[in-house]
Amino acid sequence: MINFNGELLFAENVKLSSENRGFKYGDSIFETVKVINKKVVFWEDHYFRLMASMRMLRMKIPMEFTLEFLEKEILKTVAVQDQAASYRVRLNIYRKDGGLYTPKTNKIDYLLEVNETSYQIKKEYNIDLYKDFYNYSGLLSTIKTNNRMINTLASIFADENDLDNCILLNERKGVVEVTNGNIFIIKDNIIKTPALTEGCIKGIVRKKVIEIISKNDTYKVEETVISPFEIQKADEVFITNAIIGIQPVTNYKKKSFKTEIGEKLANNLKIVQIAGN
Structure with a gap:
């Protein structure tokens, strides 16, 4: 109905x-x-x-x-x-x-x-860059409008290349997000996610994950500019959206990632979901 x-x-x-x-x-x-x-x-x-x-x-x-x-x-x-x-x-x-x-x-x-929906976290999750078109930075890009042609084309590209997802770039060739959610990268004790000024969707789970990380003295969260080269150097990468929660990434190009911190954050997010807003 x-x-x-x-x-x-x-x-x-x-x-x-x-x-x-x-x-x-x-x-x-x-x-x-x-x-x-x-x-x-x-x-x-x-x-x-x-x-x-x-x-x-x-x-x-x-x-x-x-x-x-x-x-x-x-x-x-x-x-x-x-x-x-x-x-x-x-x-x-x-x-x-x-x-x-x-x-x-x-x-x-x-x-x-x-x-x-009954989404299950995938044990193997492969991503790569989508470089044919750019997701232009600016405030309008942070809104969930129906203008999602880049997301559609990037999803087709992912399907054609046996990928689970693609990373979208802005006109400055900075990381914006993935086709269906926000992206986080972890290096040592720093967890980074693209700033809203990069053109990413103002994700609800993105916000919740930032709140969870901010309460943990072990890690520092940064909303900033991220280069694609930083992804290859990262220890872990994960993506977020309202339906999947947190999905750890296992492979980017020839780089393999650990998933330990992403999995812990996924469990913490489930606790927050149960507890309420």
Whole structure:
């Protein structure tokens, strides 16, 4: 079942017009959240990121779009699915139909899709650089818009080359993120992740992992510029997103990595998820 503006419909009954602005102009944003045992994981963080994104893109936020309202809509949609312990929920928000580049209105429609998920951490995880196109740095790149052509092309490249993921670079050839999440590298007691000014998504799990590391005196976390050459010199590399949590990387080009710290952080993140936001 799909939640279309609060109405639960079978997927085949959801009709989007040829004037849909998400389709025609990518005039749309989305939020991907995980629901475990009827609990929306890190929902408050997702909600405030969503509100900030809507304001930045000059979308008119409906009065009813409270934290509690959207959480209720998510759980309502989850409740009519087949019973499972874990779900991946995508909340799509797009400006209402009409207009060319200039929209007729800044009012929005929304659509909620729910899929069962049971992601298992992979023991072998191979990544490499995607260098055909750049993910340009800047504030707009930190928002989860539907303009994801680079991610799509990089994912095709990964599939064609038997990779699990690809690293995206910005116009300065600095590391930005991977196709579906943020990236962290570990060297000695320093854990680095690209700064938001590099153009990476303002990931929720990225934020949580930084918080976890900051409370540990053993390691220092840095949000900074990262060169691809630093990856080859790293002791460990891992990626993060809302669904997988933390996935350690085992191979980059001819370099093999340990996974010990990444696995420990993954366990710490699960504790935070259970404890709540």
